[in-house]
Amino acid sequence: MLISHDDLLKKIDTADLLLVDCRSYKDYLEGHIPGAINFDFFYYHWSDTSKDGIEAFEKQTQNLLSFLGVTNEKTVVFYDDVSGMSAARGVWTLMYFSHKNVFMLDGGFKKWKSLGLVMETTTNGFKPTKFSGKINKEILAGYEYVNKKIGTAKLLDARSKDEYDGITIRAARRGHIPTAVNIDWALNVNDDGTMKSNNDLDKMYNFSKDDEIITYCQGGYRAANSFLALKILGFKNVKVYIGSWGEWGNKLELPVTLEKN
Known part of the structure; x- marks a missing residue:
């Protein structure tokens, strides 16, 4: 990838x-x-x-x-x-x-x-096609699925610690999904912009390869980076909750917590 x-x-x-x-x-x-x-x-x-x-x-x-x-x-x-x-x-x-x-x-x-590689400033136009592909339901999670999986799947919050702890508020409610653990996506990246080595990533993501893992953040972008990090490490059962906290934190019927996991 x-x-x-x-x-x-x-x-x-x-x-x-x-x-x-x-x-x-x-x-x-x-x-x-x-x-x-x-x-x-x-x-x-x-x-x-x-x-x-x-x-x-x-x-x-x-x-x-x-x-x-x-x-x-x-x-x-x-x-x-x-x-x-x-x-x-x-x-x-x-x-x-x-x-x-x-x-x-x-x-x-x-x-x-x-690296001093060649660059350009001209705008390149789109060349539209008719794309179709087979949907892979195994890598996307919706809020109902996540709610049912609390306590059984591993929930990975890829946001900052302040967002996870509820200090930074970006929805109607603050905090995180119950049982979620916080590993900031930014920790995936070296100072030079490259992804960290498999060895370094493996030390951070101390999960079993048998675990089902659902990543989320605010809008499903940082969570996608953590998804890639986990897939690079060989985790098979990983999903991105694309609604993330932008959806979850605004749905008042869903559970939230400020307790650290």
Whole structure:
């Protein structure tokens, strides 16, 4: 799920590559990897994970991926400033549609720039397609599923400690989902922007490979980065709760806690 800068350079001029810059349009205009189109997944929130809401998410996401020019034959590479949350959300999204060749650029644009690699400032247009893929229900969780799994699945809160503890409030209620443990997604990333080594990640995510793990944050972006970290480590049963605290914290009937786990 990660691609190095060297490996991307080998594919940069190939027809089957779709390269997506997930940073802001302002940053994109100031310089980007040659051939990249720009789409910041961070502005594509989804906070309704009812049955109807997830069906709507699937239809709208399929339309979005078609607009980006995704096909099943394309190798799709997403990149951020670092090995970040918007690019990770892009990778998770294509995995949800069972796409076989999707990657996040390890180290992102920060490392690309530090290596002195070629950049461009011209805007690259979209080449829309008609994308369809097989839905992989095994990597998405809605609020009803999460509520039923409290106490049996491992809930991983990828937000900051202040959000988890309820000091920072970003919904109608503060705190976290009962039994959730807090591992800030930012701990996944080295100072140079690359993902930490498997050995370092393994020390943080001290779970059994047999555990079912559900990641969440505020809007499902940081949670996607933690999802990738867990998948890189070989965890099989991992889901992202895409509604995350933006949905859970505003649903007054759902349980919350301020107790540390």
